[in-house]
Amino acid sequence: MQTRRDTLKHSAAVASLLAASGLFPHYAQAFEKAAFDAKTINEAIKVMGGSAPVESKDVTITGPDIAENGAVVPFGASTSLPNVKRILLLVEKNPSALVAMFNVSPEVEVNFATRAKMGQSSDVYAVAITNDGKAFFAKKEVKVTLGGCGG
Amino acid sequence: MADPMRIRAQAAGDKATIRVLMSHEMESGQRKDGNGKTIPAWHIQDVTATLNGKTVMTAEWGPAVSKNPFLQFTIKGAKAGDKVGITWKDNKGDTRTDEATIT
Amino acid sequence: MKKIALSVGLVSLSVFAFAQKSSTDSIAEYRQMLQDGNPADLFEAKGEGLWTQKRGPKNASLEKCDLGKGPGVFKGAWVELPRYFADTGRVQDLESRLVTCMQELQGFDAQEITKTPFGRGEQNNVTALATWIAAESKGMKLNLPQAHIEERKMYEVGKRLFFMRGGSHDFACATCHSQDDKRIRLQDLPNLTKNPGAGNGFGAWPAYRVSNGQMWGAQLRLNDCYRQQRFPYPLFGSDATIALGVYMGVNGKGGETVAPAIKR
Numbered sequence: 001m002q003t004r005r006d007t008l009k010h011s012a013a014v015a016s017l018l019a020a021s022g023l024f025p026h027y028a029q030a031f032e033k034a035a036f037d038a039k040t041i042n043e044a045i046k047v048m049g050g051s052a053p054v055e056s057k058d059v060t061i062t063g064p065d066i067a068e069n070g071a072v073v074p075f076g077a078s079t080s081l082p083n084v085k086r087i088l089l090l091v092e093k094n095p096s097a098l099v100a101m102f103n104v105s106p107e108v109e110v111n112f113a114t115r116a117k118m119g120q121s122s123d124v125y126a127v128a129i130t131n132d133g134k135a136f137f138a139k140k141e142v143k144v145t146l147g148g149c150g151g
Numbered sequence: 152m153a154d155p156m157r158i159r160a161q162a163a164g165d166k167a168t169i170r171v172l173m174s175h176e177m178e179s180g181q182r183k184d185g186n187g188k189t190i191p192a193w194h195i196q197d198v199t200a201t202l203n204g205k206t207v208m209t210a211e212w213g214p215a216v217s218k219n220p221f222l223q224f225t226i227k228g229a230k231a232g233d234k235v236g237i238t239w240k241d242n243k244g245d246t247r248t249d250e251a252t253i254t
Numbered sequence: 255m256k257k258i259a260l261s262v263g264l265v266s267l268s269v270f271a272f273a274q275k276s277s278t279d280s281i282a283e284y285r286q287m288l289q290d291g292n293p294a295d296l297f298e299a300k301g302e303g304l305w306t307q308k309r310g311p312k313n314a315s316l317e318k319c320d321l322g323k324g325p326g327v328f329k330g331a332w333v334e335l336p337r338y339f340a341d342t343g344r345v346q347d348l349e350s351r352l353v354t355c356m357q358e359l360q361g362f363d364a365q366e367i368t369k370t371p372f373g374r375g376e377q378n379n380v381t382a383l384a385t386w387i388a389a390e391s392k393g394m395k396l397n398l399p400q401a402h403i404e405e406r407k408m409y410e411v412g413k414r415l416f417f418m419r420g421g422s423h424d425f426a427c428a429t430c431h432s433q434d435d436k437r438i439r440l441q442d443l444p445n446l447t448k449n450p451g452a453g454n455g456f457g458a459w460p461a462y463r464v465s466n467g468q469m470w471g472a473q474l475r476l477n478d479c480y481r482q483q484r485f486p487y488p489l490f491g492s493d494a495t496i497a498l499g500v501y502m503g504v505n506g507k508g509g510e511t512v513a514p515a516i517k518r
Contacts, residue, residue, distance in 0.1 A: 036213035072464035113223035218467035219293035
């Protein structure tokens with residue numbers, strides 16, 4: 001007879017199998033949201049499925065040297081690497097490092113521009129994660145004259 | 152119903168550059184109000200872009216994306232006359248979809 | 255001898271290059287990066303819709319509103335404001351004129367709108383409309399009329415107000431805005447007594463302020479100037495604010511407008 005404990009263990013195993021196979025989409029989503037809570041760059045990349053990031057000249061981060069106001073800082077994240085599945089924008093010294101994550105299909109260029117809030121002067125990273133889980137980054141120092149998180 | 156987005160979609164060769172301005176507070180959840188209470192985070196979480204109905208890009212955003220977000224990206228193999236759709240969904244469940252024709 | 259001269263030349267060249275990108279340059283670069291994709295576009299779109307939308311107790315649109323160039327003419331209207339209007343018998347700026355039209359054509363209560371704080375209720379609509387109307391003059395040159403005696407009077411009143419010192423800190427507009435090449439921290443202060451400062455300064459509002467994510471019309475800009483000077487707040491659409499608009503706008507004659515701009 002199957003005890004309650006067995007049933008629970010069984011369903012947990014099935015759930016993780018489903019999550020791994022991508023058949024449990026809302027599980028995968030909850031997974032992703034955790035990345036936005038990660039406090040450091042390496043933590044966020046790990047949650048997003050990337051291994052220890054390596055600096056690469058094939059990844060580019062564009063942005064201003066000085067941002068007059070940290071509330072709106074324009075950035076561009078791009079890469080010429082092949083087999084990229086997602087590209088991330090991170091601000092090291094923000095309360096949570098991950099700003100945005102773009103999932104790429106073959107129909108779009110791996111080249112995104114958006115604007116981020118920066119709490120203080122910090123290094124900013126673009127990280128490309130390939131299909132086989134490798135992570136490559138480029139970084140840039142951005143000085144902020146007025147922090148943009150607390151108003 | 153949230154305010155409409157502004158989408159500009161321009162073709163150049165066999166690519167189209169898409170520029171979007173979304174109307175959203177993007178409250179970070181870091182600020183406090185006059186009474187010292189933290190103003191809860193309220194921000195776009197998911198963004199989806201479609202070309203003629205087919206999804207070409209999805210993105211996930213945290214509260215650090217700036218207020219009234221700007222987004223620019225390039226779709227390959229797109230031409231004038233194609234339809235670009237942008238959808239956003241925020242952490243309160245509110246959503247908005249707007250379309251534009253590539254010129 | 256030649257070798258030394260060459261190396262000295264190279265050293266001075268690299269020192270010069272090192273000194274090239276100043277903070278001001280970097281800030282200018284930052285501002286340039288924000289030009290494409292100005293959230294003011296969102297307010298412009300809203301304003302455009304409000305112009306043709308039937309609203310208010312009279313359920314009418316603003317399409318017959320006379321902004322100085324005839325009923326319904328909005329292109330090029332902003333670069334000629336403030337100006338004298340015979341129907342109200344006063345010199346009016348864009349925002350006060352929009353409120354006049356909202357009352358006369360749509361039946362809104364002008365007093366109510368005047369008393370509404372910025373960022374609330376109908377004031378949001380006035381700001382959106384002002385943003386769109388200004389955008390319809392983008393790139394044109396400021397050309398405020400001074401033909402009418404009332405317009406010339408307002409210029410003189412504006413000038414007096416500009417140089418009038420008062421408030422707890424004894425500030426005047428002139429304290430910050432009457433000299434070239436001044437700045438507060440990294441914020442350049444335009445000289446509003448003549449071009450290019452007057453044209454650039456007056457011709458930039460309405461503007462989107464990234465620091466608070468708000469769309470500011472000229473009325474709110476002046477209101478905030480007074481706040482910074484520790485003066486009492488001027489009333490919305492008051493003669494004082496309109497006079498200052500005439501003073502700056504006339505000083506900026508010929509200046510090419512950039513509104514709606516994006517600002518810190």
